[in-house]
Amino acid sequence: MIQLPIILTDSDIDAELKKVDIKNILNTAFISLYNNEATQPSQTLTLFPGGRGDFITYLGVLATLGVFGAKLSPYITDGPKPLVTAWTILMSMKTGQPILLCDSARLTSERTAGTTALAVDRLAKKDSQILAVLGSGRLALAHLKHVATLRAWQEIRVFSPKLNDSPQRLKDFQAVAPKGVKVLVSSEARQAVGNADVVMLATSSGTPVIDVKDVKNGALITSISTNAPKAHEIDPKSLADLEVYCDYAPTTPMTAGEMVIAREAGLWSEESLKGDLPALCAGKVSVIHSERPIFFRSVGLGLEDVAIAYALYQAASGKSHVD
Numbered sequence: 001m002i003q004l005p006i007i008l009t010d011s012d013i014d015a016e017l018k019k020v021d022i023k024n025i026l027n028t029a030f031i032s033l034y035n036n037e038a039t040q041p042s043q044t045l046t047l048f049p050g051g052r053g054d055f056i057t058y059l060g061v062l063a064t065l066g067v068f069g070a071k072l073s074p075y076i077t078d079g080p081k082p083l084v085t086a087w088t089i090l091m092s093m094k095t096g097q098p099i100l101l102c103d104s105a106r107l108t109s110e111r112t113a114g115t116t117a118l119a120v121d122r123l124a125k126k127d128s129q130i131l132a133v134l135g136s137g138r139l140a141l142a143h144l145k146h147v148a149t150l151r152a153w154q155e156i157r158v159f160s161p162k163l164n165d166s167p168q169r170l171k172d173f174q175a176v177a178p179k180g181v182k183v184l185v186s187s188e189a190r191q192a193v194g195n196a197d198v199v200m201l202a203t204s205s206g207t208p209v210i211d212v213k214d215v216k217n218g219a220l221i222t223s224i225s226t227n228a229p230k231a232h233e234i235d236p237k238s239l240a241d242l243e244v245y246c247d248y249a250p251t252t253p254m255t256a257g258e259m260v261i262a263r264e265a266g267l268w269s270e271e272s273l274k275g276d277l278p279a280l281c282a283g284k285v286s287v288i289h290s291e292r293p294i295f296f297r298s299v300g301l302g303l304e305d306v307a308i309a310y311a312l313y314q315a316a317s318g319k320s321h322v323d
Contacts, residue, residue, distance in 0.1 A: 006317060025311040026307055026308070029304065029306070030277045030278045030303075034284065043255055043300070053074060058071040062303060062307060065310050066092065067093060067306060067309075069090040070302060074086075085105060086107075090309040092323070099317075109142045110308065113146040114146055115277070115300075116143055116146065116200060116298065119222055119245065120222065123287055125289060128198050129155065130156075131198050132192040132198070139202045139204075141173060153177075154181065158173055159188065159189050190210075198220045199222070200222045201225070202224060206228040206232070206257070207232070209234075212242065212293060212295075213238075218290070218294075220294045232257035236262035236268070241293075243295065245273065246273060246299075247277050247301055248276050249273050
């Protein structure tokens with residue numbers, strides 16, 4: 001008999017996420033990738049005819065947990081503003097049957113922020129005290145939530161033009177900040193990143209949002225950006241002045257906008273990468289803080305989606321393994 005998969009909408013996922021240890025499941029996935037117990041193909045971009053948008057396919061196999069799957073993330077430009085959605089299907093390596101189909105909008109935010117948190121935990125200086133967050137949407141808020149307890153933050157700065165239009169957004173940031181730590185609103189990006197120890201870029205911008213020259217030496221910059229073609233949150237030319245890490249070295253340089261642009265212009269090469277998350281999580285990379293800022297770039301991996309979907313499947317089904 002074919003067993004129908006569990007289907008979860010965005011509203012269903014909220015309750016189940018409270019049962020999920022996102023940091024732990026992502027760490028497991030990256031260690032599995034390092035140990036060749038997982039497969040991470042390159043993401044693929046498929047254009048819609050007539051310039052009406054595109055969709056990205058994220059694939060991953062997590063043999064450690066006996067699952068594989070895919071996330072489809074459309075970028076639809078028919079309306080007055082671009083529409084981005086995402087759905088993930090999780091399948092069993094034992095039966096070949098689908099076991100979970102879920103709306104991935106919330107999961108994408110959580111796995112993206114969770115991946116950034118892994119990078120912050122392994123790349124930021126242990127005595128980091130000043131945190132800057134650029135962006136004020138769901139992704140930015142999730143980023144702050146995931147890194148809130150990773151360092152003894154003394155000051156948190158947030159910059160986004162949209163903060164001035166919505167007092168509630170600031171209240172949301174204050175609610176997830178560590179107790180007793182003030183959240184300060186910066187009037188410009190330069191003010192936010194000045195002498196910050198960690199700068200998290202969590203925007204939907206396709207063009208640079210900061211000048212890395214405003215970031216102090218030894219600080220960590222993390223970047224995600226959107227799925228618009230060749231989107232980037234820093235100037236591609238600045239890669240040569242940074243200690244560069246990424247989520248997965250074999251694929252990210254072929255996808256991350258600033259890396260693609262810099263490589264095509266002959267300004268940077270993936271050979272200069274210092275490491276990626278599989279090696280960092282497996283403890284195989286020694287991080288040395290030099291006189292240059294560290295830059296960590298994630299593009300979103302199918303393996304992250306598969307890992308989070310597996311944890312969500314466990315929470316929703318009450319099962320500890322895949323049948």
